[in-house]
Amino acid sequence: MHKVWLEHYPPGIPAEVQVDVFKSLNALFAWICSTYGDRPAFSNLHTTLTWHELEGLVHRFAAYLCSVAGLRGGDRLAVMMPNLLQYPVALFGALRAGCVVVNVNPLYTARELQHQLADSGATAIVVLDHFAHTLEQALPQTAVRHVIVTQVGDLLHFPKAQIVNLLVRRVRHMVPDWRIRDAVRFADALRRGAECAPPAVQVGREDCAFLQYTGGTTGVPKGAVLSHGNLLANIEQTAAWVTGTLAPGAETALVPLPLYHVFALTAALTFCRLGAHIVLVTDPRDVPALIRELRHYPVSVMIGVNTLFGALLDQPALGKVPMDRLKLVVAGGMAVQRPVAERWQQATGRPLIEGYGLTETAPIVCANPVGQHTFSGAIGLPLPSTEVAIMDDRGEELPYGQGGEICVRGPQVMQGYWNMPDETARVFHADGWLRTGDIGVMDERGVVRLVDRKKDVIVVSGFKVYPNEVEEVVAMHPGVAEVAAIRASDLHSGETVKIVVVRRDPALTAEDLLAHCSQYLTGYKLPRIVVFRAGVLPKSPIGKILRRVVWAEEESTASSMADT
Incomplete structure (x- = not known):
């Protein structure tokens, strides 16, 4: 295939990496x-x-x-x-x-x-x-x-x-x-x-290193078989991508996401490869303590997810953290909402560099150039030694600009699912392409944009509505703290958009939100149902809002009300 993205790589990034530098x-x-x-390797609780x-x-x-x-x-x-x-x-x-x-x-x-x-x-x-x-x-x-x-x-x-x-x-x-x-x-x-x-x-490289479980929110959890070679490949790919920004033996990396999550795991292993001093945060939900870690250590690189950056921004103490030593801030694990990215850059002077991956790819597939100066809203270019194609349901590659399923080939792709040959066969095309289940678009430069999860798409009168887009618009309203866009049944359109919102401003009304959304969304994408919740929305261990859990809770509430 023609790897158009290679023509747009930043200077110094190789098209291929040597994935067999280490045998394990x-x-x-x-x-x-x-x-x-x-040199210091890991710190935790100031030890x-x-x-x-x-x-x-x-x-x-x-x-x-x-x-x-x-x-x-x-x-x-x-x-x-x-x-x-x-x-x-x-x-x-x-x-x-x-x-x-x-x-x-x-x-x-x-x-x-x-x-x-x-x-x-x-x-x-x-x-x-x-x-x-x-x-x-x-x-x-x-x-x-x-x-x-x-x-x-x-x-x-x-x-x-x-x-x-x-x-x-x-x-x-x-x-x-x-x-x-x-x-x-x-x-x-x-x-x-x-x-x-x-x-x-x-x-050796072919031996299994990790059984990394995935899919628990959408069905029975599956163990992705990740070999030593899979992890080593992704470490080399990621290390090559940050060449020129992070210096071997000279960085301090803050890891507030749990190491049992594959994003944090591979990020930490890459920091190990670079000889970085890795600061482990035990409880990232304690945001004031997290800010104290940022002030205590000379952090030059950190990872996080959209909700974590949003929580940090809500702390006035973040303004007292010196940001001049921070070289790179990487966001992954879930889609980054533009309002959060723009607030982060305004507050810190550093852009969020978004990447994309999944457990089955150990996990990183695409990333934005680490030298970019603003948030792009895209998930970036395929990493070295990685092939990405946008395909239809038959496995045919689609033209630039047309949405379809993101498919991946590369040395970081898993061996399969543990003891689940049928599931393994279901996610692989015959020619080795892994079907990610994510909907994306690639442009003429090879830049990939994530549209949404295939299973989360809402179909309104035959038109596809992507929850990410709706959530980003809702999150732009200053009175919103958290939002999940989910499907709801509708007699006329089959499905309609429902938003479940946690308010930052207690005075915020459904009418306020609908008026706000109508400025940015066409008619069929507009939420028809608005539900306000107290507290927080259910999240994964790394802070990703679990739409399917929100949907199940809403269905259960509706069923209980119908019974009464």
């Missing part, structure tokens, strides 16, 4: 520790590990898994915790032991956790004690036989570790009671691993 993520990690050894210190902990944890727990290459190990220093230790330690990492949302219910553990066949898990009571309920119907429990302060310095753990458990009562037979403390696992030789497990 373990080889990459060893190189990073050798190259940047005494910092150097790369050499992290390497020592990783070897001890890997030795425990192999020599004490008896895990073997290919065994699945689940990690269930927020961003803590224990996370990179568990992650790199599991990979060093030849295990497959199964990232788990710590906010899962027992039912959701049981499904993921049973489906993945995980035989071991590392869990923060906050969530051990949920694991206790899920365990009986899983294959898990090794439970390693950690506390928030386990890798903090003495006496801070003891104080934090006491405060969390005895003062704030944040750890519900749990009893899991033969559970091992994380600190004890490290101690016992120090008595064993590091494992001599060999893994």
